[in-house]
Amino acid sequence: MPSTVVDHSSMPAHSPPPAPRGRRGNPWLTLIAVAFGLFMVGLDGSVVSIANPEIGRDLNASTADLQWVTNSYLLALAAALILGGKLGDRFGRRTYYLIGLVGFTAASVAIGLAGSIDGVIAFRALQGLFGALLMPNTLGLLRAVFPPKKFGMAVGIWAMVSSVSTALGPIVGGLLVEHVNWESVFYINAPIGIIALVFSALVLPQSKNAAGRHRFDVPGVILLAVGLLVVVFGVVKGETWGWSSGSTLGALAVGIVILLVFGWYETHVEHPLLPMRLFRSPALTIGTIITAVNFFVLLGVIFFVMLYLQNVRGFTPVEAGVRTLPLSLASVVASPLGAKLTEKFGARLTMPLGMVLQAAASFAMLGWGVHSSYAAMWPPFIALGLGVGMVMAASSDAIVGSAPVKDAGVAGGLQATALQVGGALGTSVLVSLISSRVGSTLTGELAGAGVPASMAEKMHEAKDSVAMGVAPVSRDMPAQLKAAVIEGSGQAFVNGVHTAALVTGVLCVAGAVLAAVGVRRNPQTAAPH
Incomplete structure (x- = not known):
């Protein structure tokens, strides 16, 4: 199928793209097309958090296995995102976006058909590799078709789709796990992927750099x-x-x-894979760091919040997903608002503001207990959603908007790499912190809840289960003892949540200070041309 080629390699960084011809190259149709793929990848990044308990039960997976279900995907994404953006810049962003769509959809179906935890982990990694072809080229395609004055708005909508899809993962996953099965969490990508492929093939223009035949x-x-x-x-x-x-x-x-x-x-x-000259822009450099912190907090917090709601509080997957709905709704509001504020005042205002909101959410979680009411939960969810959405819009504009058009794919890959590395680190580090705190407090909390000291010491061996929010009870336990074990285990897990929340809060405060001090009022003044 022939396609319109939009070549910006010889254009200055902020020259407007040529007028679109027909549907191909139309900025808004391009935005809709990339939103499909972006939504699919974002949804898949977080939907697994709510499917993990069911995957573990069905496939007899350990805690470490479940971490790899999440992290194999994030690792593969992180390792190949800049490469995906570079391939798109050189050989065609439309081409690699479409390859990513097809591969991501096929790998999703393969995960559901795998039948073993090793197969799930392997196909999750393959899914991540194709996601790495897809994600950076979404921003590269937008950078190629939107004029500079409207690029901020496009990034705001892009950030909204990314934030909302990530936040909706637990709700969609809850409905599918509860009413169908865990495999359907991955099968749902098939219809989304097919629609995205057909629509994208019809409307996306080809854009790449006339970089010559230089060595890759x-x-x-x-x-x-x-x-x-x-x-x-x-x-x-x-x-x-x-x-x-x-x-x-x-x-x-x-x-x-x-x-x-x-x-x-x-x-x-x-001809470097990642031109180091890009980092001459303070806005781009700090935007990359803040993007990593943003998703460190978002994916890490979603992971332990889902364990808390399902395993400690006993909510069903759907009930847990619905209770995180304020996070999704807040993201819907925050992303376009963040884009508008960034356009008017610069990322120096919106990035610190978003980080402060996330810090407030994290510190509010220090008040959670085993029996906290929902009134203690929804305010942090709203603050987190507002902060994440605002930072996504501001950091995306700071990174991709500060890079020359010819490096749009690389800049998109850099941002997506920071996002995925931050997410992988957030899940791993926060789960490790929770596990460590559970190990140091479990025996004491069990004894304090009424479990005999000798039994409490023996139950320390179950710390890995308790770190996932699961109390080590059995059917033949007396009711009073079972209640004490559940209470003590829940309190040990909440201790871990408090440690994780404190770390994320301090990290967000540090991010806010860095952004406020290091970013100029107008990030484009620092753009490398």
């Missing part, structure tokens, strides 16, 4: 992918190996060294 940066691809994988692997295994163990520290050190070598190499190659 294969060493850069390998160094970046390996460095990211080793760093995140070290974080994921930190809980098992111990954070101060030689294995954990060694993995983190090796990963960081590889990434430093990657950065050095990229400054000495003629």
